[in-house]
Amino acid sequence: MLQAGCEFTELMREHRAMVFSVAYHFLHDRELAEEIAQDVFLSLHRNLAGLQSAAHAGFWLRKVAVQRAIDAARKRKRRPQVALDDVAEPVARAAVADPMLGETLRRLIATLAEAPRMAMILRYQEDLDPAEIADLMAIPVGTVKSHLQRSLALLREKLARRGVGEK
Amino acid sequence: MDWLEDELKQALGRKQPSPDFEARLIAAAGRRSVLRFPVLAMPRWLAAAAAVLVITGAGAGYRHHQGEAAKEQVMLAMRITGQKLNRIQMQMKGVRQ
Numbered sequence: 568m569l570q571a572g573c574e575f576t577e578l579m580r581e582h583r584a585m586v587f588s589v590a591y592h593f594l595h596d597r598e599l600a601e602e603i604a605q606d607v608f609l610s611l612h613r614n615l616a617g618l619q620s621a622a623h624a625g626f627w628l629r630k631v632a633v634q635r636a637i638d639a640a641r642k643r644k645r646r647p648q649v650a651l652d653d654v655a656e657p658v659a660r661a662a663v664a665d666p667m668l669g670e671t672l673r674r675l676i677a678t679l680a681e682a683p684r685m686a687m688i689l690r691y692q693e694d695l696d697p698a699e700i701a702d703l704m705a706i707p708v709g710t711v712k713s714h715l716q717r718s719l720a721l722l723r724e725k726l727a728r729r730g731v732g733e734k
Numbered sequence: 735m736d737w738l739e740d741e742l743k744q745a746l747g748r749k750q751p752s753p754d755f756e757a758r759l760i761a762a763a764g765r766r767s768v769l770r771f772p773v774l775a776m777p778r779w780l781a782a783a784a785a786v787l788v789i790t791g792a793g794a795g796y797r798h799h800q801g802e803a804a805k806e807q808v809m810l811a812m813r814i815t816g817q818k819l820n821r822i823q824m825q826m827k828g829v830r831q
Contacts, residue, residue, distance in 0.1 A: 579759065587751040601751050605759050612763065669745035676746070691739070692746040723738060 575615055578624050579608050585625075585693070586632045592688045593636040594643075595677040603635045629693065630703055633685060640681060668731065675722055682706065683714035690715055 586607050591600035610631060611624065618624045676687055682704065689700045697715065701708040752758075 579756065583755060584748040584750050587755070588746075588748040591749060592746055601755060601758075604751055604755070605762055608759055609763060668741060672742060672745040676742075687742070688746060691742040692748060694743075719738065722742075726738070 574621075575612055578611065578621065578628070581621075582625055582628050583608070586628055588692055589629065589632040589688060590636040590639070592673065592676065592692055593685060594640060595673070599639060600636075603632070603639055607631050607635055633689070633703055637681060637685065671726075671729075671731075672722070675725055676718075679718055679721070682710075683718045686711050686714040687718050 583604060587600055587604040590603040591597060594600055594603075607628060611618075611628060614627070615624075618627055676684055679687065685704060686700050689695045689703060690697075695703070697708050697711040701711045704711070
């Protein structure tokens with residue numbers, strides 16, 4: 568059983584980037600993502616006694632971050648303030664990480680529907696496999712695989728239209 | 735994993751919140767009085783000690799008040815008894831004369 572105090576502070580320092588990034592990539596809103604991260608950690612402290620280990624706390628934090636981000640998106644009652652037409656077109660694809668392409672991808676992902684968007688974030692931010700994503704989102708594995716495949720196909724299509732593709 | 739998936743991993747890498755995130759979290763927790771950070775432990779300990787002192791002091795004060803009240807009752811009873819004895823003594827003097 569975990570205890571309040573130092574263990575909480577350690578857990579917060581270890582997982583704050585994960586919690587914040589899930590919310591940030593999902594909502595594309597830094598301020599709201601920080602509010603959600605804060606709320607998630609306050610909730611962690613209240614529930615610390617019920618968590619068995621640091622690993623359990625990490626899993627719990629990811630699950631709560633996913634739920635809170637989805638709830639926040641529903642409260643906003645609209646898609647993130649990014650429309651496909653507003654997404655800047657990258658000039659060309661570089662071999663190494665291209666900051667402009669990276670931002671274009673983040674903005675394209677922000678235009679996806681709720682479930683595929685979260686599935687993509689958990690797959691590529693958290694490096695989770697479809698079964699783990701299905702467990703976190705409480706949806707069938709087949710649905711997760713379908714979301715990932717369709718989202719990748721959509722992104723390829725959008726990027727191809729902008730002249731970005733395989734080398 | 736193809737180039738797009740590599741790019742997605744780069745684009746969706748974890749990011750840190752603002753540098754003051756931890757301080758703001760501690761402040762928010764303090765407002766809600768739910769966290770027990772070491773920095774907050776001292777004021778809570780002091781508050782608890784102050785509460786114990788107030789309760790102890792109030793108890794002692796109450797006991798002192800009860801003692802004073804009992805003392806006043808005894809004094810009143812003695813004054814009444816003294817007055818009655820005086821009256822009886824006066825009556826006895828009158829009878830002798």
